[in-house]
Amino acid sequence: MKPSLITVIVTILLLTSCSAIVSNNTGKQTQSSSLMDFLYPNKESRSEHKPELPVLSLPVKVGLAFVPSKNWHRDGLHGKDQVELLEKVKQSFLQYDYIDRIDIIPSTYLQGGEGFTTLEQVGRLYDIDVIALVSYDQVTQSLENNAALLYWTIVGMYVIPGNENSVQTFVDTAVFDIKSKKMLFRAPGINKLEKRTTAVGIDGTLQEKSLEGFRLAVNDMTANLDHELARFKTRVKEEKVAKIEHRAGYSGGSIGYGIMLFTVLLMSRKCLVIKTKQSV
Structure with a gap:
């Protein structure tokens, strides 16, 4: 028996709003962590803060951590995923000889802390000596569109509404000298993903795209971080952004030093070849 016109209209009206029924992630959702709120838990601490000129003892020892958010228990970025992302960031630091080691620090060590006191x-x-703090802001949106799927089955007609899903992610690494409370440099990263899905696929799609958005934004950020790390040595010399000391046993090797050493060895080899030819 064919359904009546009224039945069809009521069915369509009910099912076109089913995305809100089958998922709690429709509309706009945000997860974020604020570097400013973490470092300066009250307005007075912001006005009183007067950073000093940092004194860096090379090679520096670096910590790497995500800034915890206020809505910690509702965040979708779990500890395991954080560690995986921080491992990517860690690779940017490892290639520079003025870095001694990099330790990944769980965000739980910073949660509920009091800014620079916690960092100390x-x-x-x-x-x-130095800590790199990664903050983030991710906005997910799932809105119903007109691309609904209308089809007949053996038991009647069904309407599955289509949803436009977007995930916008921003991450930022800010590197601080702990003792002087001075920010040495920062590097941002952004990404935007979009995907259409049915209402019943919203949760799985948003969860998948959320983590993918973080990964791609971190990839963008690490490219910028590589640039800032390479530029920092120049800034120390030209802009005097920090004083440099050497730890006992550290030769102070650098890219420039390596090139100079290679040049000396090459010239010595050429001189040896010339002398050999003359002797012959």
């Missing part, structure tokens, strides 16, 4: 405690715990 973490610095003593991990024996680090």
Whole structure:
């Protein structure tokens, strides 16, 4: 028996709003962590803060951590995913000889802390001089569109509404000298993903695209971080952004030093070849 016109209209009206029924992720959702809120938990601390000129002892010991968010328990970026992303960021630091080591620090060590006081405690715990703090802001949107799927089945007509899903992700790494409380440099990264899905596929799609958005934004950020790390040595010399000391046993090797050493060895080899030819 064919359904009546009224039945069809009511069915369509009910099912076109089913995305809100089958998922709690429709509309606009945000997960974020604020670097400013973490470092300066109250407005007075922001006005009182007067960073000093940092003194860096090379090679520096670096810590790497995500800034915890206020809505910690509702965040979709879990500890395992954070560690995976931080491992990518870590690779940017490892290629520079003025870096001694990089320790990944769980965000739980920073959660509920009091800004720079917490960083000093973490610095003593991990024996680090510098910390790279990764903050983030991700906005997901799932809105119903007109691309609904209308089809007949053996038991009647069904309407599955289509949803336009977008995920916009921003990440930022800010590197601080813990003792002087001075920011040395920062590097941002952004990404935007879009995908159409049915209402019943919203949760899985948004969860998948959320993590993918973080990964792609971190990839963009690490490219910028590589540039800032390479430029930092020049800034120390030209802009005097920090004073440099050498730890005992550190030769102070650098890219420039390596090139100079290679040049000396090459010239010595040429001189040896010339002398050999003359002797012959």
